[in-house]
Amino acid sequence: MAAIVRISSVCHRGVKPLFYRSSLLSRTLVAQQKDQDCPYPLTARIHGSSSLYAGSVSKAASLHWTGERVVSVLLLAMGPAAYYFPGPAVDYSLAAALTLHGHWGIGQVLTDYVHGEPKIKMVNAGLFLLSTVTFAGLCYFNYNDVGICKAVALLWSK
Amino acid sequence: MTFTRQGTCLFRPQFGILCRHAVPMGTTANEEMNTFWAKNNKLNRPMSPHLTIYKWSMPMMMSITHRGTGVGLSGGISAFALLALVLPGNYPYYLDLIHSLSVGPALLSLAKFGIAFPVSYHTLNGIRHLFWDSGKGFKIPEVYRSGYVVIVLSILTSIAAIAYM
Numbered sequence: 196m197a198a199i200v201r202i203s204s205v206c207h208r209g210v211k212p213l214f215y216r217s218s219l220l221s222r223t224l225v226a227q228q229k230d231q232d233c234p235y236p237l238t239a240r241i242h243g244s245s246s247l248y249a250g251s252v253s254k255a256a257s258l259h260w261t262g263e264r265v266v267s268v269l270l271l272a273m274g275p276a277a278y279y280f281p282g283p284a285v286d287y288s289l290a291a292a293l294t295l296h297g298h299w300g301i302g303q304v305l306t307d308y309v310h311g312e313p314k315i316k317m318v319n320a321g322l323f324l325l326s327t328v329t330f331a332g333l334c335y336f337n338y339n340d341v342g343i344c345k346a347v348a349l350l351w352s353k
Numbered sequence: 354m355t356f357t358r359q360g361t362c363l364f365r366p367q368f369g370i371l372c373r374h375a376v377p378m379g380t381t382a383n384e385e386m387n388t389f390w391a392k393n394n395k396l397n398r399p400m401s402p403h404l405t406i407y408k409w410s411m412p413m414m415m416s417i418t419h420r421g422t423g424v425g426l427s428g429g430i431s432a433f434a435l436l437a438l439v440l441p442g443n444y445p446y447y448l449d450l451i452h453s454l455s456v457g458p459a460l461l462s463l464a465k466f467g468i469a470f471p472v473s474y475h476t477l478n479g480i481r482h483l484f485w486d487s488g489k490g491f492k493i494p495e496v497y498r499s500g501y502v503v504i505v506l507s508i509l510t511s512i513a514a515i516a517y518m
Contacts, residue, residue, distance in 0.1 A: 332434025
């Protein structure tokens with residue numbers, strides 16, 4: 196399932212758009228070779244737009260993507276860490292990584308299914324609240340109770 | 354993000370050739386998406402059938418299962434955190450409470466599988482995703498093969514986790 200890439204809403208539009216008469220512009224064109232003047236294939240005339248690209252692009256979306264993968268890998272490493280080195284260090288790291296991974300994950304789900312500017316803002320605010328409470332609860336559990344690693348061990352020994 | 358679109362070059366209409374030049378667009382992707390949804394919701398347009406008519410494939414099912422297990426696990430963790438904040442007493446107290454219910458080994462194993470399988474599936478399929486992120490494994494036979502590996506390993510590791518303790 197393809198996910199819509201979230202693009203930062205604070206990115207710039209670098210260059211003022213140049214307007215021809217709008218009826219002349221279309222987004223994709225299928226060119227037809229009516230003419231013998233062009234024997235070479237159409238693909239030869241397709242050029243990347245990078246040389247004509249103007250304006251700066253915010254790297255927020257790209258960095259977010261990378262951050263998601265980094266946290267995923269860290270969380271993966273915490274599995275064996277929790278098994279072989281249970282303790283407060285892993286407990287709090289797990290609390291942070293689990294919360295962040297879940298926050299970003301649910302964020303992608305909401306981006307896919309929720310549309311319309313006010314609704315998007317609302318659900319994202321709700322998610323932020325939920326993630327904050329989740330992290331607080333996990334830290335509270337780590338501090339005042341047995342901690343995540345011990346909790347899993349106890350649960351499984353049932 | 355700035356987008357460019359290809360336009361018609363009208364300087365030499367007699368050739369009938371379309372030349373390409375890049376013109377920056379006036380709207381962002383977000384704006385275009387919002388416009389699309391606003392217009393279609395306003396016109397009360399029904400959505401075309403998609404999930405009900407398209408043939409389900411194994412990669413499709415694995416993908417939505419990955420999402421489902423992710424949402425489920427995240428919800429479970431949030432619920433656990435909330436209960437930790439709200440409930441009086443500590444964790445061992447509630448564990449003993451559940452112990453005292455004397456549920457029976459079959460149901461116990463089922464419950465453990467209910468926790469172990471989502472964790473195991475989401476983790477293993479997550480690794481599969483990370484391989485895709487590195488650019489590998491997109492050929493269709495590879496997608497199916499890695500998919501079957503994930504499913505089999507998920508079931509095996511879940512059973513191992515239950516049998517282990």
